[in-house]
Amino acid sequence: MIDLYTWSTPNGRKVSILLEELELPYRTFPVDITKDEQFAPGFLAISPNNKIPAIIDPDGPDGQPLHLFESGAILIYLAEKHGRFLPKEGRGRAEVLEWLMWQMGGFGPMLGQAHHFRRFAPEQVPYAVNRYSKEAERLYGVLEKRLTGRDFVAGDYSIADMAIYPWAQRHDWQGIDLATYPAIEAWRARMAVRPAVVKGMLIPA
Numbered sequence: 690m691i692d693l694y695t696w697s698t699p700n701g702r703k704v705s706i707l708l709e710e711l712e713l714p715y716r717t718f719p720v721d722i723t724k725d726e727q728f729a730p731g732f733l734a735i736s737p738n739n740k741i742p743a744i745i746d747p748d749g750p751d752g753q754p755l756h757l758f759e760s761g762a763i764l765i766y767l768a769e770k771h772g773r774f775l776p777k778e779g780r781g782r783a784e785v786l787e788w789l790m791w792q793m794g795g796f797g798p799m800l801g802q803a804h805h806f807r808r809f810a811p812e813q814v815p816y817a818v819n820r821y822s823k824e825a826e827r828l829y830g831v832l833e834k835r836l837t838g839r840d841f842v843a844g845d846y847s848i849a850d851m852a853i854y855p856w857a858q859r860h861d862w863q864g865i866d867l868a869t870y871p872a873i874e875a876w877r878a879r880m881a882v883r884p885a886v887v888k889g890m891l892i893p894a
Contacts, residue, residue, distance in 0.1 A: 691715040692745040694735060695893060696722050699855035700760045700797065701742045706851045706889030707764055711771050719893040746770075761793045764848040774848045781844055788835070788842045788849035796832065797856055799824045804862035825863045829870055832857075836872040840879060854880045855890065 693708065693715050695701035708715050720726045720741050727739045736743035736758035744763055749755030750770075757763050765786075768775035776782040803821035806814055832853070835842055843849045857877060860867050867874050880886050 690747065692718060693742060693892075694718045694720050694732060694744070695742040696720050697893060698722070698741065699859060700740075702855040702890050702892065703760045703848075703852045704742045704744065704763050704767075705892035706854070706886050707767055707774065707848060709885035709889040710851070710883075711767065711773060712885075713767075713771070717893050761789055761852065764789065764852060768848050774846065774851070776847075784843040785847045785849045789852050791831075792849065792852040792856065795824075796828050796853060799828060800856050800859070800863050803864065804859060807864055808862050822864050825865055829860075829865055829873065833870045833872050836876045838872075841876070850876075850880060851886075851889075854886065858890070 691708065691713060693704060695705060695717060696719060705717075720732055722741065726732065727736070727741060732743075733739060735745065735756050738758060740758065742760055742763060743756065743758040744767075746755045746757065746766075755766075757766055765775065775785055799821060802817070803825040806817040806821055810817070832842070841847065841850050842853060854877070857867075857873060867877070
C-alpha cells in the first residue's frame with residue numbers, strides 16, 4: 690500500500706492519476722499547503738524540499754520502504770517499477786522523458802507564476818503579469834504544435850500526458866483561451882474520458 694502525501698494542485702494530481710491508471714492500492718494523506726502543513730517536521734522527513742507530492746512505497750527497490758519526493762521522479766519510478774506508461778528504451782522512452790522534463794521545467798513553473806500573479810498576488814504587478822502571461826501563451830503554442838496530428842504528446846498515452854494535463858486544466862487561471870488551441874482541446878477531451886484521470890483529479894477529496 691503506497692502512501693501518497695498530496696494536495697489539490699496540478700503537481701499532486703499527476704501522481705494520483707498515475708496511481709489510478711496503475712490500479713495500485715494507496716492511501717491519501719492531505720497536506721494542506723494553505724495552512725503551511727508542508728512545513729511540519731513529519732512531512733519534512735518525507736519531503737526535504739517541503740513540497741507535495743511525496744510517496745512512501747513500502748516495497749522499495751531494495752525491499753525497504755522508499756521515501757520519494759518531486760512529482761517527475763515519482764512518475765518515472767512508478768512507471769518503471771510497474772512497466773507501464775514509459776517505454777523501456779529507444780526513441781519512445783526519450784520522447785516521453787523529453788516532454789515530461791518540458792512540463793517539469795516550463796509548463797508547470799511558468800504557468801504557476803502566471804496564475805499566481807494573475808490570481809493570488811496581494812497587489813497587481815503589471816510587469817510580472819505580462820511576462821508570465823506571454824510565456825504561458827508561448828508554452829501553449831509549443832504544446833499545440835506538438836499535439837497537432839497526434840493523439841498524445843509522445844506517441845502512446847504516457848506519464849508525459851499525465852504530467853501536462855492537470856496544468857492545462859487551469860488554463861483560465863493562466864489567462865489562456867483554449868478556443869484558439871484546437872489540438873489541445875481535442876487532447877483534453879481524450880484525457881477527460883479516462884476513468885483514472887477523472888478519479889485522480891479528485892484526489893484528495
